Amino acid sequence: MAEEVNDLKAIKEEVESLGVIGIFLSVFGAVVIFAILFTTTFQGKITNLISGGLLLLCGGIALLKARAKKKQK
Secondary structure, X not given: OHHHHHHHHHHXXXXXXXXXXXXXXXXXXHHHHHHHHHOOXXXXXXXXXXXXXXXXXXXXXXXXXXXXXXXXX
16 A cells, blocks of 8 residues: 555656646747747758757657656556
8 A cells, every 4th residue: 555655656746747847848949939030040040940849849748748647647
């Protein structure tokens, strides 16, 4: 019984951590993509688009993994 409680605590902590990381990366990615409006060079726009897209993708994956872990418990 004690092992189950420890497992649930570990899963809860992992879900919270993944959620926070996912939200942070998603918001940061959105800000980087928004920065496209303020760049002047084409290369800068492409760089911001790629890096912002990757950040959004990583944040989305972290949020989806957190959601899956939450349903798993």
